[in-house]
Amino acid sequence: MSSDPWGRVDETGTVYVRTADGEKVVGSWQAGSPDEALAYFERKYEGLVVEIGLLEKRVRTTDLSSKDAMAAIGHLREQVDAHHAVGDLDALRGRLDKLVELVDKRREERKAQRARQSEEARQAKEALVVEAEELAQSDQWRSAGERLRALVDTWKGLPRLDRKSDDELWHRFSHARSAFSKRRKQHFAQLDAQREEARRIKEQLVGEAEALSGSTDWGPTAARYRDLMAQWKAAGRAQREHEEELWNRFRGAQDVFFAARSSVFAERDAEQAENxxxxxxxxxxxxxLLPVTDLKAARAAFRQINERWEAIGHVPRDARPKVEGRMHAVERAIQEAEEAEWRRTNPEARARAAGLTGQLQAAVDKLKGQIEQARAQGNTAKAEKLERELEGRQALLDQALKGLQEFGG
Known part of the structure:
Protein backbone atom coordinates (compact mmCIF):
# COMPACT_ATOMS: atom_id res chain seq x y z
CA MET A 1 0.00 0.00 0.00
CA SER A 2 1.26 3.53 -0.90
CA SER A 3 -0.10 7.05 -0.21
CA ASP A 4 0.64 10.81 -0.40
CA PRO A 5 -1.31 13.92 0.83
CA TRP A 6 -3.78 13.71 -2.09
CA GLY A 7 -4.16 10.01 -2.77
CA ARG A 8 -3.37 6.40 -1.97
CA VAL A 9 -3.27 2.91 -3.46
CA ASP A 10 -4.75 0.01 -1.47
CA GLU A 11 -3.65 -3.58 -1.46
CA THR A 12 -5.96 -4.42 -4.37
CA GLY A 13 -4.34 -1.82 -6.58
CA THR A 14 -7.28 0.58 -6.39
CA VAL A 15 -6.19 4.25 -6.54
CA TYR A 16 -8.04 6.88 -4.47
CA VAL A 17 -7.91 10.65 -4.44
CA ARG A 18 -8.77 12.73 -1.37
CA THR A 19 -11.36 15.51 -1.83
CA ALA A 20 -13.46 17.71 0.45
CA ASP A 21 -16.26 15.16 0.00
CA GLY A 22 -14.03 12.27 0.95
CA GLU A 23 -12.03 9.77 -1.04
CA LYS A 24 -12.97 9.08 -4.63
CA VAL A 25 -11.82 6.14 -6.70
CA VAL A 26 -9.43 7.22 -9.39
CA GLY A 27 -8.86 3.88 -11.05
CA SER A 28 -7.15 0.52 -10.74
CA TRP A 29 -3.45 -0.16 -11.15
CA GLN A 30 -2.09 -3.63 -11.72
CA ALA A 31 0.92 -3.14 -13.94
CA GLY A 32 3.45 -1.89 -11.46
CA SER A 33 4.15 -0.72 -7.96
CA PRO A 34 1.74 1.50 -6.01
CA ASP A 35 4.20 4.41 -6.24
CA GLU A 36 4.17 4.14 -9.99
CA ALA A 37 0.36 4.20 -9.86
CA LEU A 38 0.33 7.44 -7.82
CA ALA A 39 2.98 8.97 -10.05
CA TYR A 40 0.92 8.15 -13.16
CA PHE A 41 -2.26 9.76 -11.83
CA GLU A 42 -0.30 12.69 -10.41
CA ARG A 43 1.03 13.35 -13.94
CA LYS A 44 -2.56 13.36 -15.17
CA TYR A 45 -3.30 15.95 -12.48
CA GLU A 46 -0.36 18.08 -13.63
CA GLY A 47 -1.73 17.80 -17.14
CA LEU A 48 -5.04 19.26 -15.92
CA VAL A 49 -3.14 22.05 -14.12
CA VAL A 50 -1.34 22.94 -17.33
CA GLU A 51 -4.57 22.91 -19.41
CA ILE A 52 -6.40 25.08 -16.87
CA GLY A 53 -3.45 27.48 -16.76
CA LEU A 54 -3.42 27.76 -20.55
CA LEU A 55 -7.17 28.37 -20.61
CA GLU A 56 -6.83 31.06 -17.95
CA LYS A 57 -4.18 32.77 -20.05
CA ARG A 58 -6.31 32.59 -23.21
CA VAL A 59 -9.32 34.05 -21.43
CA ARG A 60 -7.23 36.93 -20.03
CA THR A 61 -5.09 37.75 -23.04
CA THR A 62 -7.00 36.78 -26.19
CA ASP A 63 -10.38 37.51 -27.74
CA LEU A 64 -11.61 33.97 -27.03
CA SER A 65 -15.38 34.05 -27.21
CA SER A 66 -17.42 33.42 -24.09
CA LYS A 67 -19.08 30.45 -25.76
CA ASP A 68 -15.76 28.74 -26.60
CA ALA A 69 -14.36 29.59 -23.18
CA MET A 70 -17.36 28.04 -21.39
CA ALA A 71 -17.13 24.95 -23.59
CA ALA A 72 -13.47 24.55 -22.69
CA ILE A 73 -14.23 25.09 -18.99
CA GLY A 74 -17.00 22.48 -19.17
CA HIS A 75 -14.66 19.98 -20.79
CA LEU A 76 -12.01 20.51 -18.11
CA ARG A 77 -14.62 20.38 -15.37
CA GLU A 78 -15.78 16.98 -16.66
CA GLN A 79 -12.22 15.72 -16.42
CA VAL A 80 -11.81 17.10 -12.91
CA ASP A 81 -15.17 15.67 -11.80
CA ALA A 82 -14.26 12.29 -13.30
CA HIS A 83 -11.56 11.97 -10.56
CA HIS A 84 -9.06 10.37 -12.92
CA ALA A 85 -6.15 12.26 -11.41
CA VAL A 86 -4.46 12.54 -8.05
CA GLY A 87 -3.97 16.06 -6.70
CA ASP A 88 -5.88 18.98 -5.23
CA LEU A 89 -8.96 18.56 -7.41
CA ASP A 90 -10.94 20.97 -5.22
CA ALA A 91 -8.36 23.67 -5.98
CA LEU A 92 -8.84 22.98 -9.70
CA ARG A 93 -12.60 23.28 -9.28
CA GLY A 94 -12.04 26.60 -7.50
CA ARG A 95 -9.88 27.85 -10.35
CA LEU A 96 -12.50 26.76 -12.87
CA ASP A 97 -15.21 28.54 -10.85
CA LYS A 98 -13.13 31.73 -10.84
CA LEU A 99 -12.53 31.28 -14.54
CA VAL A 100 -16.29 31.09 -15.08
CA GLU A 101 -16.63 34.36 -13.14
CA LEU A 102 -13.91 35.90 -15.31
CA VAL A 103 -15.60 34.73 -18.49
CA ASP A 104 -18.92 36.16 -17.27
CA LYS A 105 -17.19 39.44 -16.45
CA ARG A 106 -15.51 39.55 -19.85
CA ARG A 107 -18.85 38.74 -21.48
CA GLU A 108 -20.46 41.72 -19.74
CA GLU A 109 -17.52 43.95 -20.63
CA ARG A 110 -17.74 42.89 -24.26
CA LYS A 111 -21.46 43.38 -24.22
CA ALA A 112 -20.97 46.90 -22.85
CA GLN A 113 -18.22 47.52 -25.39
CA ARG A 114 -20.46 46.36 -28.21
CA ALA A 115 -23.20 48.62 -26.88
CA ARG A 116 -20.76 51.56 -26.85
CA GLN A 117 -19.51 50.71 -30.30
CA SER A 118 -23.07 50.37 -31.54
CA GLU A 119 -23.97 53.76 -30.06
CA GLU A 120 -20.84 55.32 -31.54
CA ALA A 121 -21.68 53.77 -34.90
CA ARG A 122 -25.25 55.09 -34.59
CA GLN A 123 -24.01 58.58 -33.81
CA ALA A 124 -21.46 58.39 -36.63
CA LYS A 125 -24.11 57.28 -39.12
CA GLU A 126 -26.56 59.90 -37.92
CA ALA A 127 -23.82 62.53 -38.42
CA LEU A 128 -23.23 61.19 -41.94
CA VAL A 129 -26.95 61.38 -42.65
CA VAL A 130 -27.17 64.98 -41.39
CA GLU A 131 -24.18 66.03 -43.49
CA ALA A 132 -25.56 64.22 -46.53
CA GLU A 133 -28.91 65.99 -46.12
CA GLU A 134 -27.13 69.35 -45.92
CA LEU A 135 -25.03 68.52 -48.99
CA ALA A 136 -28.21 67.57 -50.85
CA GLN A 137 -29.09 71.30 -50.93
CA SER A 138 -25.64 72.44 -52.10
CA ASP A 139 -24.95 74.00 -55.48
CA GLN A 140 -21.23 73.19 -55.26
CA TRP A 141 -21.70 70.26 -57.58
CA ARG A 142 -18.12 69.02 -57.80
CA SER A 143 -17.04 69.38 -54.17
CA ALA A 144 -20.41 68.23 -52.77
CA GLY A 145 -20.44 65.19 -55.08
CA GLU A 146 -16.92 64.23 -54.04
CA ARG A 147 -17.83 64.64 -50.38
CA LEU A 148 -20.93 62.44 -50.74
CA ARG A 149 -18.81 59.71 -52.31
CA ALA A 150 -16.40 59.96 -49.39
CA LEU A 151 -19.34 59.68 -46.96
CA VAL A 152 -20.40 56.43 -48.66
CA ASP A 153 -16.93 54.98 -48.10
CA THR A 154 -17.05 56.09 -44.46
CA TRP A 155 -20.49 54.50 -44.04
CA LYS A 156 -19.23 51.17 -45.43
CA GLY A 157 -16.45 51.16 -42.82
CA LEU A 158 -18.84 51.52 -39.88
CA PRO A 159 -20.41 48.53 -38.04
CA ARG A 160 -24.01 47.62 -38.80
CA LEU A 161 -26.69 48.54 -36.30
CA ASP A 162 -29.83 46.62 -35.64
CA ARG A 163 -31.68 46.12 -38.90
CA LYS A 164 -34.49 48.59 -38.21
CA SER A 165 -32.18 51.44 -37.17
CA ASP A 166 -29.65 50.71 -39.90
CA ASP A 167 -32.34 50.57 -42.60
CA GLU A 168 -33.94 53.83 -41.44
CA LEU A 169 -30.64 55.72 -41.42
CA TRP A 170 -29.58 54.24 -44.75
CA HIS A 171 -32.92 55.25 -46.29
CA ARG A 172 -32.36 58.88 -45.24
CA PHE A 173 -28.73 58.76 -46.40
CA SER A 174 -29.66 57.25 -49.76
CA HIS A 175 -32.55 59.70 -50.21
CA ALA A 176 -30.21 62.65 -49.64
CA ARG A 177 -27.78 61.33 -52.26
CA SER A 178 -30.60 60.76 -54.72
CA ALA A 179 -31.98 64.26 -54.14
CA PHE A 180 -28.55 65.78 -54.79
CA SER A 181 -28.07 63.69 -57.92
CA LYS A 182 -31.51 64.73 -59.20
CA ARG A 183 -30.81 68.44 -58.58
CA ARG A 184 -27.39 68.16 -60.20
CA LYS A 185 -28.88 66.40 -63.23
CA GLN A 186 -31.54 69.11 -63.56
CA HIS A 187 -28.91 71.83 -63.19
CA PHE A 188 -26.68 70.46 -65.92
CA ALA A 189 -29.66 69.76 -68.16
CA GLN A 190 -30.67 73.42 -67.77
CA LEU A 191 -27.07 74.48 -68.30
CA ASP A 192 -26.92 72.42 -71.49
CA ALA A 193 -30.10 74.13 -72.69
CA GLN A 194 -28.66 77.56 -71.88
CA ARG A 195 -25.43 76.73 -73.68
CA GLU A 196 -27.34 75.50 -76.71
CA GLU A 197 -29.30 78.77 -76.76
CA ALA A 198 -26.01 80.68 -76.38
CA ARG A 199 -24.59 78.73 -79.33
CA ARG A 200 -27.62 79.61 -81.47
CA ILE A 201 -27.36 83.32 -80.56
CA LYS A 202 -23.62 83.44 -81.13
CA GLU A 203 -23.91 81.79 -84.52
CA GLN A 204 -26.27 84.63 -85.51
CA LEU A 205 -23.83 87.20 -84.13
CA VAL A 206 -20.96 85.58 -86.02
CA GLY A 207 -23.01 85.69 -89.22
CA GLU A 208 -23.68 89.41 -88.85
CA ALA A 209 -20.06 90.12 -87.82
CA GLU A 210 -18.76 88.33 -90.92
CA ALA A 211 -21.24 90.20 -93.13
CA LEU A 212 -20.00 93.54 -91.72
CA SER A 213 -16.30 92.75 -92.06
CA GLY A 214 -16.06 94.34 -95.52
CA SER A 215 -17.96 97.54 -94.63
CA THR A 216 -16.31 100.93 -95.18
CA ASP A 217 -18.97 102.81 -93.23
CA TRP A 218 -16.44 103.15 -90.42
CA GLY A 219 -18.35 104.94 -87.65
CA PRO A 220 -21.72 103.11 -87.71
CA THR A 221 -20.07 99.75 -88.37
CA ALA A 222 -17.65 100.17 -85.44
CA ALA A 223 -20.63 101.12 -83.23
CA ARG A 224 -22.49 98.02 -84.44
CA TYR A 225 -19.51 95.83 -83.62
CA ARG A 226 -19.60 97.25 -80.09
CA ASP A 227 -23.28 96.31 -79.87
CA LEU A 228 -22.51 92.80 -81.13
CA MET A 229 -19.77 92.40 -78.50
CA ALA A 230 -22.20 93.43 -75.74
CA GLN A 231 -24.73 90.87 -77.03
CA TRP A 232 -21.97 88.24 -77.20
CA LYS A 233 -21.10 88.76 -73.53
CA ALA A 234 -24.77 88.77 -72.51
CA ALA A 235 -25.44 85.49 -74.33
CA GLY A 236 -23.29 83.44 -71.94
CA ARG A 237 -21.00 80.56 -72.88
CA ALA A 238 -21.83 77.92 -75.44
CA GLN A 239 -20.64 74.32 -75.21
CA ARG A 240 -16.88 74.08 -74.93
CA GLU A 241 -16.48 72.40 -78.32
CA HIS A 242 -18.36 75.31 -80.02
CA GLU A 243 -17.30 78.33 -77.94
CA GLU A 244 -13.71 78.63 -79.16
CA GLU A 245 -14.57 78.03 -82.82
CA LEU A 246 -17.38 80.65 -82.73
CA TRP A 247 -15.18 83.15 -80.90
CA ASN A 248 -12.36 82.76 -83.44
CA ARG A 249 -14.79 83.47 -86.29
CA PHE A 250 -16.37 86.41 -84.46
CA ARG A 251 -13.04 87.95 -83.53
CA GLY A 252 -11.62 87.26 -86.98
CA ALA A 253 -14.46 89.17 -88.66
CA GLN A 254 -13.86 92.17 -86.39
CA ASP A 255 -10.13 92.03 -87.04
CA VAL A 256 -10.70 92.22 -90.81
CA PHE A 257 -12.90 95.33 -90.43
CA PHE A 258 -10.74 97.14 -87.90
CA ALA A 259 -7.53 96.36 -89.78
CA ALA A 260 -9.04 97.93 -92.90
CA ARG A 261 -10.28 100.92 -90.90
CA SER A 262 -6.87 101.35 -89.27
CA SER A 263 -5.23 101.36 -92.68
CA VAL A 264 -7.61 104.02 -93.96
CA PHE A 265 -7.29 106.06 -90.79
CA ALA A 266 -3.50 105.85 -91.01
CA GLU A 267 -3.66 107.30 -94.53
CA ARG A 268 -6.11 109.97 -93.34
CA ASP A 269 -3.89 110.84 -90.39
CA ALA A 270 -0.91 111.25 -92.69
CA GLU A 271 -3.00 113.48 -95.01
CA GLN A 272 -4.29 115.55 -92.08
CA ALA A 273 -0.76 115.93 -90.71
CA GLU A 274 0.27 117.35 -94.10
CA ASN A 275 -2.83 119.58 -94.10
CA LEU A 289 -0.37 141.22 -92.33
CA LEU A 290 -0.42 142.64 -88.79
CA PRO A 291 -0.39 145.35 -87.69
CA VAL A 292 -2.77 146.64 -90.38
CA THR A 293 -1.35 149.67 -92.11
CA ASP A 294 -3.14 149.35 -95.45
CA LEU A 295 -6.64 148.11 -94.70
CA LYS A 296 -7.63 147.49 -98.31
CA ALA A 297 -4.47 145.52 -99.12
CA ALA A 298 -4.66 143.58 -95.87
CA ARG A 299 -8.28 142.66 -96.51
CA ALA A 300 -7.55 141.43 -100.05
CA ALA A 301 -4.50 139.45 -98.96
CA PHE A 302 -6.40 137.81 -96.09
CA ARG A 303 -9.24 136.83 -98.43
CA GLN A 304 -6.79 135.15 -100.80
CA ILE A 305 -5.08 133.33 -97.90
CA ASN A 306 -8.46 132.18 -96.57
CA GLU A 307 -9.47 130.76 -99.96
CA ARG A 308 -6.30 128.66 -100.01
CA TRP A 309 -7.03 127.67 -96.37
CA GLU A 310 -10.53 126.37 -97.21
CA ALA A 311 -9.20 124.29 -100.08
CA ILE A 312 -6.75 122.37 -97.92
CA GLY A 313 -9.15 120.13 -95.92
CA HIS A 314 -9.22 118.70 -92.40
CA VAL A 315 -6.40 118.70 -89.86
CA PRO A 316 -6.03 116.46 -86.75
CA ARG A 317 -8.78 117.27 -84.26
CA ASP A 318 -6.47 118.02 -81.34
CA ALA A 319 -4.44 120.52 -83.43
CA ARG A 320 -7.48 122.28 -84.94
CA PRO A 321 -8.23 124.87 -82.16
CA LYS A 322 -4.69 126.25 -82.09
CA VAL A 323 -4.15 126.72 -85.82
CA GLU A 324 -7.69 128.03 -86.44
CA GLY A 325 -7.27 130.38 -83.46
CA ARG A 326 -4.27 131.98 -85.18
CA MET A 327 -6.34 132.70 -88.31
CA HIS A 328 -9.28 134.00 -86.27
CA ALA A 329 -6.95 136.40 -84.42
CA VAL A 330 -5.79 137.93 -87.73
CA GLU A 331 -9.40 138.12 -88.96
CA ARG A 332 -10.50 139.93 -85.79
CA ALA A 333 -7.62 142.43 -86.09
CA ILE A 334 -8.67 143.28 -89.67
CA GLN A 335 -12.31 143.62 -88.58
CA GLU A 336 -11.31 145.95 -85.77
CA ALA A 337 -9.32 148.05 -88.25
CA GLU A 338 -12.39 148.19 -90.51
CA GLU A 339 -14.58 149.34 -87.62
CA ALA A 340 -12.07 152.05 -86.66
CA GLU A 341 -11.95 153.26 -90.30
CA TRP A 342 -15.71 153.37 -90.46
CA ARG A 343 -15.96 155.39 -87.29
CA ARG A 344 -13.30 157.80 -88.61
CA THR A 345 -15.08 158.38 -91.91
CA ASN A 346 -18.70 158.42 -90.67
CA PRO A 347 -20.08 162.04 -91.22
CA GLU A 348 -22.80 161.75 -88.60
CA ALA A 349 -20.38 160.51 -85.97
CA ARG A 350 -17.92 163.28 -86.90
CA ALA A 351 -20.64 165.89 -86.59
CA ARG A 352 -21.68 164.58 -83.20
CA ALA A 353 -18.05 164.63 -82.03
CA ALA A 354 -17.56 168.21 -83.29
CA GLY A 355 -20.77 169.37 -81.60
CA LEU A 356 -19.77 167.80 -78.31
CA THR A 357 -16.31 169.38 -78.56
CA GLY A 358 -17.80 172.78 -79.18
CA GLN A 359 -20.15 172.50 -76.21
CA LEU A 360 -17.32 171.43 -73.91
CA GLN A 361 -15.05 174.25 -75.19
CA ALA A 362 -17.78 176.81 -74.49
CA ALA A 363 -18.29 175.39 -70.98
CA VAL A 364 -14.53 175.56 -70.28
CA ASP A 365 -14.31 179.19 -71.53
CA LYS A 366 -17.29 180.18 -69.40
CA LEU A 367 -15.77 178.57 -66.26
CA LYS A 368 -12.48 180.40 -66.85
CA GLY A 369 -14.34 183.74 -66.99
CA GLN A 370 -16.24 182.96 -63.77
CA ILE A 371 -13.00 182.05 -62.00
CA GLU A 372 -11.37 185.36 -62.97
CA GLN A 373 -14.44 187.27 -61.78
CA ALA A 374 -14.48 185.42 -58.42
CA ARG A 375 -10.81 186.15 -57.79
CA ALA A 376 -11.31 189.80 -58.71
CA GLN A 377 -14.06 189.96 -56.12
CA GLY A 378 -11.80 188.24 -53.57
CA ASN A 379 -14.11 185.16 -53.34
CA THR A 380 -11.38 182.55 -53.06
CA ALA A 381 -13.66 179.68 -51.99
CA LYS A 382 -15.90 180.10 -55.04
CA ALA A 383 -12.86 180.38 -57.28
CA GLU A 384 -11.44 177.08 -55.93
CA LYS A 385 -14.78 175.31 -56.36
CA LEU A 386 -15.00 176.50 -59.98
CA GLU A 387 -11.41 175.42 -60.65
CA ARG A 388 -12.24 171.85 -59.53
CA GLU A 389 -15.24 171.86 -61.89
CA LEU A 390 -12.99 173.24 -64.63
CA GLU A 391 -10.58 170.28 -64.22
CA GLY A 392 -13.38 167.80 -64.92
CA ARG A 393 -14.70 169.73 -67.95
CA GLN A 394 -11.15 170.18 -69.34
CA ALA A 395 -10.55 166.38 -69.09
CA LEU A 396 -13.77 165.73 -71.04
CA LEU A 397 -12.75 168.33 -73.62
CA ASP A 398 -9.31 166.74 -74.08
CA GLN A 399 -10.91 163.35 -74.63
CA ALA A 400 -13.43 164.79 -77.10
CA LEU A 401 -10.64 166.58 -79.02
CA LYS A 402 -8.71 163.32 -79.25
CA GLY A 403 -11.77 161.54 -80.63
CA LEU A 404 -12.31 164.32 -83.14
CA GLN A 405 -8.75 163.97 -84.34
CA GLU A 406 -9.54 160.32 -85.21
CA PHE A 407 -12.04 161.67 -87.75
CA GLY A 408 -9.23 163.67 -89.36
CA GLY A 409 -9.50 167.02 -87.66
Missing amino acids: LKLKEELAGEAEK
Missing part, protein backbone atom coordinates in the same frame (compact mmCIF):
# COMPACT_ATOMS: atom_id res chain seq x y z
CA LEU A 276 -1.83 120.88 -90.68
CA LYS A 277 1.62 121.77 -91.93
CA LEU A 278 0.11 123.73 -94.86
CA LYS A 279 -2.39 125.56 -92.64
CA GLU A 280 0.31 126.48 -90.15
CA GLU A 281 2.26 128.03 -93.05
CA LEU A 282 -0.86 129.97 -94.11
CA ALA A 283 -1.49 131.13 -90.54
CA GLY A 284 2.08 132.44 -90.43
CA GLU A 285 1.55 134.21 -93.77
CA ALA A 286 -1.66 135.82 -92.43
CA GLU A 287 0.02 136.94 -89.20
CA LYS A 288 2.54 138.93 -91.28
